[in-house]
Amino acid sequence: MEKNNITVTPEKCTECMSCQLICSMTYAGAFNPEEARIIVNPPQSIGFTDECKEECILCTRYCKFDAITRVKEE
Amino acid sequence: MEYYGYSGRVLYVDLSTGNIRKEPLDMDLAHQFIGGPGVGLNLLLDVLKPNIDPLSPENALVFGTGPLLGTLVPGSGKCYLTTKYSIPASKDENKFFISASMFGGNRFGSMMKNAGYDHIVITGRAKRPSYLKVINEDVEICDANHLWGKDVYEAGRVLRDQHKGKTGRCGTFVIGPAGENLVRFSLGWTDDWYNAGRFAGAVAGAKNLKAIVTLGNKGIKMADMKRFMEVLEKKRQEIQGHPDYRPTAPFGKGRTGKLLTDTFVDIKGCNGGMCACKSVHEVKDGPYKGEWFGGTFAGMPALIQMTLQIEDYGAAFKLLGRMNRDGLCLSTSMNMLSFVTKLYERGVLSQEDMGGLELKMGDPDFYLALLEKVVRRQDIGDVMAEGWYPLCEKVGIDPSTDYETGCAITKGVDLLVDARIWPSLFKQGTGFSPCMGLGSVVHAKAKHTHSATYWSHDELSISEVRRDAEKMGLTNEEIHRVFTEDSFDTGRLEKYGGEAETTYNAIGICDTAVHWQYDPMRDIPWLYEAYSAATGLDITPRELLRAGERIFNLERLFNVREGFTRKDDRIPPIYLQNMETPLPAREGERYLTDWFGRRLTREDLEGMLDAYYEERGWDVKTGIPTRDKLTELGLEEQAEMLKSG
Numbered sequence: 001m002e003k004n005n006i007t008v009t010p011e012k013c014t015e016c017m018s019c020q021l022i023c024s025m026t027y028a029g030a031f032n033p034e035e036a037r038i039i040v041n042p043p044q045s046i047g048f049t050d051e052c053k054e055e056c057i058l059c060t061r062y063c064k065f066d067a068i069t070r071v072k073e074e
Numbered sequence: 075m076e077y078y079g080y081s082g083r084v085l086y087v088d089l090s091t092g093n094i095r096k097e098p099l100d101m102d103l104a105h106q107f108i109g110g111p112g113v114g115l116n117l118l119l120d121v122l123k124p125n126i127d128p129l130s131p132e133n134a135l136v137f138g139t140g141p142l143l144g145t146l147v148p149g150s151g152k153c154y155l156t157t158k159y160s161i162p163a164s165k166d167e168n169k170f171f172i173s174a175s176m177f178g179g180n181r182f183g184s185m186m187k188n189a190g191y192d193h194i195v196i197t198g199r200a201k202r203p204s205y206l207k208v209i210n211e212d213v214e215i216c217d218a219n220h221l222w223g224k225d226v227y228e229a230g231r232v233l234r235d236q237h238k239g240k241t242g243r244c245g246t247f248v249i250g251p252a253g254e255n256l257v258r259f260s261l262g263w264t265d266d267w268y269n270a271g272r273f274a275g276a277v278a279g280a281k282n283l284k285a286i287v288t289l290g291n292k293g294i295k296m297a298d299m300k301r302f303m304e305v306l307e308k309k310r311q312e313i314q315g316h317p318d319y320r321p322t323a324p325f326g327k328g329r330t331g332k333l334l335t336d337t338f339v340d341i342k343g344c345n346g347g348m349c350a351c352k353s354v355h356e357v358k359d360g361p362y363k364g365e366w367f368g369g370t371f372a373g374m375p376a377l378i379q380m381t382l383q384i385e386d387y388g389a390a391f392k393l394l395g396r397m398n399r400d401g402l403c404l405s406t407s408m409n410m411l412s413f414v415t416k417l418y419e420r421g422v423l424s425q426e427d428m429g430g431l432e433l434k435m436g437d438p439d440f441y442l443a444l445l446e447k448v449v450r451r452q453d454i455g456d457v458m459a460e461g462w463y464p465l466c467e468k469v470g471i472d473p474s475t476d477y478e479t480g481c482a483i484t485k486g487v488d489l490l491v492d493a494r495i496w497p498s499l500f501k502q503g504t505g506f507s508p509c510m511g512l513g514s515v516v517h518a519k520a521k522h523t524h525s526a527t528y529w530s531h532d533e534l535s536i537s538e539v540r541r542d543a544e545k546m547g548l549t550n551e552e553i554h555r556v557f558t559e560d561s562f563d564t565g566r567l568e569k570y571g572g573e574a575e576t577t578y579n580a581i582g583i584c585d586t587a588v589h590w591q592y593d594p595m596r597d598i599p600w601l602y603e604a605y606s607a608a609t610g611l612d613i614t615p616r617e618l619l620r621a622g623e624r625i626f627n628l629e630r631l632f633n634v635r636e637g638f639t640r641k642d643d644r645i646p647p648i649y650l651q652n653m654e655t656p657l658p659a660r661e662g663e664r665y666l667t668d669w670f671g672r673r674l675t676r677e678d679l680e681g682m683l684d685a686y687y688e689e690r691g692w693d694v695k696t697g698i699p700t701r702d703k704l705t706e707l708g709l710e711e712q713a714e715m716l717k718s719g
Binding site for chain 2: 011014015016017018020021022024025028029030031032033034035036038039040041043049062063064065
């Protein structure tokens with residue numbers, strides 16, 4: 001668990017950058033992975049910057065490979 | 075000026091003088107040619123003189139992107155490398171094709187655009203081993219002594235450690251030892267898993283260019299982000315709702331499918347994240363435990379086992395891994411190993427020619443030793459490294475006509491998938507294109523798989539092929555020329571299939587994502603909506619396809635200047651013979667047939683070529699674009715420049 005309600009599994013990451021693309025588009029106004037709030041270094045790690053909003057789950061919606069998933073609430 | 079979709083600049087690097095300059099992107103060119111291949115060919119027009127040696131400093135490497143590359147569009151990682159390729163394309167001396175050829179990636183192109191460049195034009199030759207660093211405004215020709223001699227994965231790892239991004243990896247293009255040693259069928263790799271520039275590794279090697287690093291944070295802006303995301307979401311939903319949709323490439327059924335599933339360890343994908351296809355496989359036990367390969371056509375181990383008569387799949391993994399690390403084309407390496415080994419067995423080549431190697435057909439260690447000779451350019455390996463035609467001259471046998479040792483070759487390029495290996499690539503029900511066999515022959519750089527041609531899904535009816543043609547944007551008039559009620563004209567359909575897929579690639583979207591399993595992506599009106607929302611440019615769907623047509627014509631004009639004509643679009647003679655394959659599963663007669671299973675004769679195939687040229691508006695006898703066609707496409711200026719040289 002890297003962030004509230006989001007689980008990361010870096011070894012499943014395909015490096016498609018979809019998480020960074022949707023994040024930067026939403027918060028930086030352009031497709032700009034270096035300005036994303038998610039840090040992708042598979043297979044070692046996937047993490048989040050301090051600016052990442054706790055309530056945002058956009059990256060989980062765009063990951064098709066279960067590398068970033070939302071923990072289902074009971 | 076604000077740019078949308080495009081980054082708005084071209085980077086010029088002269089490795090001889092060290093001169094680096096940044097120029098605005100000519101938006102008139104972008105209007106006419108979209109991106110990657112078309113703009114790349116025009117940039118090459120300014121710097122490439124006729125009949126130069128592809129390994130000389132006068133050759134140029136043009137790396138190009140398109141306006142939707144690096145966005146959330148599925149498959150939007152497609153780049154282009156436009157250059158004069160290094161493989162001898164004819165038995166005549168000094169004849170080499172010029173081609174705009176696609177390659178994939180997940181960081182290289184995206185980071186190139188984010189650094190602020192749509193295209194990079196590299197000329198000259200560095201005095202010492204170098205790599206090019208492109209990080210926003212920080213562009214530098216750097217020393218690569220520490221990388222020279224390293225394999226592609228090792229060199230890529232070192233570069234990524236040297237140039238770390240804030241949120242992830244930099245993009246990389248890297249050549250291996252084969253490219254450094256000017257092996258003419260060497261290639262580069264982008265982001266480790268995407269092969270880039272089959273036959274261009276040596277062009278980079280001759281420039282002393284080991285690698286390119288891209289990284290940036292300028293951002294790719296959309297003209298109307300809200301509309302773009304609406305258009306995108308609609309298509310993503312449609313794809314996800316498609317019954318065939320899976321986010322990763324299928325491995326197929328049967329023994330090969332099981333083997334690939336059992337050995338699977340990882341998979342990588344390009345931007346947009348709906349279609350990962352670069353899988354990595356590793357041997358889990360036995361004598362080859364730990365051997366792995368990745369980033370290539372997953373059917374390759376089976377093909378290499380069959381072609382080289384290797385019993386243990388682990389040995390095939392080992393060979394593939396070695397070829398990848400050295401930066402060698404897998405297809406040419408495999409076919410040439412087979413050819414030379416069979417000639418050795420027949421006594422055409424002596425043990426002395428082979429540098430003392432003892433013949434061991436099917437032995438992976440024998441093949442590895444022979445590969446080593448290619449990469450180090452020793453003994454027969456030095457001749458092999460020069461390409462098919464110099465090798466033919468040495469042994470006095472043409473592999474394209476001598477079945478026993480042969481494979482299908484066009485313009486010096488062995489075709490990865492022999493059109494007879496499945497019932498027929500021309501035939502219905504095989505999951506391959508009726509056009510693919512023809513597309514392999516007519517393209518400037520003979521294609522080895524599916525690239526830039528119409529690729530059909532399994533077992534389509536004629537009406538379903540017609541529906542695909544409509545989705546590719548054919549007008550009613552064109553449909554009537556291509557289709558009858560119960561048949562279609564392969565030559566004429568190939569023209570439109572090639573143009574539609576090239577249009578996707580020029581925009582920055584992988585044609586594999588379009589035709590592989592995502593039927594919904596084959597949709598030119600949607601492509602127009604996405605392109606228009608991204609760039610703010612008002613170009614009709616028809617004009618988008620026109621860009622694809624311009625690209626084919628300009629590429630052809632370049633090659634006409636180099637002396638290519640219809641006679642170079644040679645149907646491999648071997649295609650007219652029965653294919654005898656060594657696998658029990660492939661027993662029985664195997665001739666090239668049409669969509670309906672009828673055996674094709676030379677006259678049939680030449681008739682398809684006639685129809686192709688006619689539909690293109692090219693002279694049927696010479697295969698050269700007619701003046702009327704060039705005027706129609708607005709290519710008079712380019713034609714004049716290429717005529718005068």
